[in-house]
Amino acid sequence: MKYLVYLLFLALVLAHHDFWWWDQHRPFIFGTIPVGLAWHVGISLGAAFVGILGILFCWPVDDDEEEALIESAAPPSQSQEHS
Amino acid sequence: MIAQAAGNSGMVSLVVIVCYMVMLIALGYFASRSFKGTSADYFVASRGIGPFVLLMSLFGTTMTAFAIIGSSGEAYNAGIGVYGKMVSWSGIFHSFCFFLVGIKLWRLGKQHGYMTQIQFFRDRFESNNIGLLLFPILVGLIIPYLLMGVIGGATAIEKITTGAFPEMFAATKGGLPFWAGGLMMCVVVLIYIFFGGVRGAAWANALQTSIFVVLGIVMFVVIANKLGGPAAATEQVAKYNPSYLKVSISEADHERFLAQQAAFEAGESKVQPREPEAIPPLIFLTYMFIPFSVAMFPHLFQHWLTAKSASSFKLSVVMHPLLMMLTWLPCVLIGIWATSATMPDGSLVIPIGTPQNSVLPIMIAKLVKSPILGGLVTAGVLAAIMSSLDSQFMCLGSIFTNDIVGHYIAHEKLSDNTKVLLGRGFIVVIVAITYLLALQLRGASVFKLGVWCFTGFASLAPLVFGALYWKRLTKMGAYATILTAVAVGGYLFWDASRLEGTKEPTIFGVMPVALIFAASTIAMFVVSLMTPAPSHATLKKFFKNP
Structure with missing residues (x-):
């Protein structure tokens, strides 16, 4: 199905x-x-339709990972010193 | 008598616009009551924005004067092709970028606490100084975007308030002058983001986006009715300017134009036809690169970081192309109708030679007779414009505070209060610069300004795609991408700036963005492969399988 979306x-x-x-x-x-x-x-309508299929079959974040990310609260970035 | 009626109508429209502005300030005040006093709350709303407000703020941020004033003006100049060049390409690629770039950056932002684009690039490319290179480029590219808004909005206010102050502002036929309209917009945006931060901007965007979508449809219905209905308005174009209803033109179109021009000159027709305009196929195709600009917009990056969850993006992925269609289609149709629409005396509503930024404001002023409705419709136009201005101002304040002062001068030791204060101070400076530049460049084409601004951001898009999806992209590869985009883009911009009028700048028959995009991508690959790969620690931080 993923390939059909592509x-x-x-x-x-x-x-x-x-x-x-x-x-x-x-x-x-x-x-x-x-x-x-x-x-x-x-084509605009088609883009919305492909978006729906993308969400259904190619969504990049799974539920567990999302749950963990929402729970986590990283402090504001303190970027490392790079050369 | 007529002058008095125009004066009253201009004043009523102005009152409606002022009421709308007051409502926005009140919204900023309410947003400020939810302000937690931290910089994370001011700059990324504590990462708590849900799907609806995220959709409205992403959409409202990407739609500006370009979408309302620019689209109708460009359709008036070049016909229906403007929809294909901008909207259907954007419908496809904006959602694509939200999906492939937005969600991934939201995840990394959440994991590592990023508040700006530069913080991400600095870590991903292991380069302390990449912010110093990117900061002036991002500011330089956002300023034309801001200018589009101020120029478009101030022009609309001036036209719709015609007659409000006949003695005070005789030069503008009594309309609120450009300088005053622009100042009013800048001050109002400044006030509500000053107090409400990015939450104020997001709430205002949600409100303003709803307003401009609804009022855009109202404007379309009212103008269509004044022209005898949408079918009659299109038939009028088919009669006088059929080439504006298609993308290419034929010999027959030229012959028809010459015959109608002769009839007009002989006094047999009151409608002066417009010269047929075609969009070359390669231009039409290479406009596809323009929507990639959303992947690099720093203000969009900031909105992505405000999302509460990855699922918050789902509504935006689906609805963004549909909302674009709902906003642009009425404007494009109005622009096309403007080529041939006539007043009861048979003269053109939009005389030939009218600047393209004025097409929509004049259509509203001449055809929407109700001053209240005229004011509301103009408020809708201003809503689209101001919903972009606020995010862009906020984002510049955020970059300056976090990436320049916070990182290089105070070495991350600023208190939250100081960060918010610095952000606000820089926003005031940028608003002032934008306003002064708008006064100088008020005649510039909103559409042209927009295309160059999007070209700049799109040319840098390979950087963000590479950073997220290509492990081998190195620090030197990143610098090469940026410098190539600046060098090639700068040269092509200089070359195109010598073109006059509304002529589309092309290089070898394609849009400049295609060449710059290709050059920066090649530079990215070649230089990355020639330089040492990023460290394992960096790859581990940014990729699931380092």
């Missing part, structure tokens, strides 16, 4: 270069939005 992300990036709409402005979606603009609105 593939969908890649598809979204490729779909952004929508040269097939570049030279036409009709149809107007909902009578208002030129088709090229509507396509990019679709």
Whole structure:
């Protein structure tokens, strides 16, 4: 499933270069939005959808680690002296 | 009679704006009552911000005059392509950066107590002096970002308050002059972050983001209705300026333009057509690098550190692209409609030659007849702008206090009270510098300023990705990345600054950001591989499998 999320992300990036709409402005979606603009609105919606899948299948912090991090209270950074 | 009506309407709008400003100050006061008196509370809200406020503050911080004034102005200049260049690319890559960079940095910040980006880089690159190199660069890149806000906001206030003070400010047709509007915004932001710190900024952002999203939609509906409905407004553009409804242009578009121009000159049409504008494919493609700037924004870094948990990021990952769409789509449509919208007498609402920063304020002033609504809509525009200004001012105060004075001068021995005091003092200085620069550069294009500012931050993004995901990235590799970005970026900026008007700066047909990004990435890899790897202790601190 993880790889499907990567593939969908890649598809979204490729779909952004929508040269097939570049030279036409009709149809107007909902009578208002030129088709090229509507396509990019679709990409925004797609980005949110891929975000949901990313959270479900690729989330980088597991519950135990998160619990431990929330509990911990590191003091403000006292950076080490480096050369 | 007409002048008196304009005066009343300008004054009513001003009163609405002033009421909004007072509300923000009150919010700062309430945030200050939750202030615990520690520097960690002032600078990172004790790392206790939940998902909703985090979403609103991340989104509010990234949306500024660029999104409201700049987007409509650029759509007016170049058509629908502006949405693809900025919004859909950002929808994809902003969430990507929150996911891959934000969560990881939040984890490291929590583990090691970081309050600024420079503290992280100093430890990760084992370099005491990297802050001295990064500090002036980050400040230098944030200032144009701040300028966008002040210029955009002050322009909007001046236009919407037209007629409020006809005798006192005759030069601005009675509108509150640019200097006064800018001053009012700067002082209000200063007051609420002065007392509320980053919590005040986050709360104000949550409020302001809700306001500008809602009022943006209200503005869209009202303007669309004034133009006979959204479908009629788009059809008007299809009639006079169809090239603005697509990305590329053809020979037929040129011929149509020439025919309509001839009809206008012969007096057969009242609508002067606009010259067709196309966005070259490589420009459209290489705009993809611009959104990587969020990975390096120091003010966003600070907001990431305020998160209560990693789960707090989930809402932002999903909702950020949707909120961007909700904010930009109405502005882009209004900008396109502005190319062809006419007044009842048949003349253009936006005369040809109008500066692009003024397109939205003029649309509001001429079409939104209700002064209360006009004031509210302008308050929404100001909300978007001020929700970025506050975070940026806060972040600069934090960097100066923790990374410069705290680290190099007082050697980490400052008391919490002194840190807060220093942070506030530096914020006052930066606000003053920004305000004075805005007075000098008030005619600059908000969109252009934004693109160069984002270009600078995006060019440094390989540094943060490398620091988090490439163990072999060394101190010298980091310096090479930064210096290459500065050298190549500085040269390209100088070269592009000779371009006039709204012309897009390109190098070999691509956006400068693509070349700078590539150059800094190559420098990072080559120099890192030629220099000794980081110590095991450092790798252990930053990677699960050193």
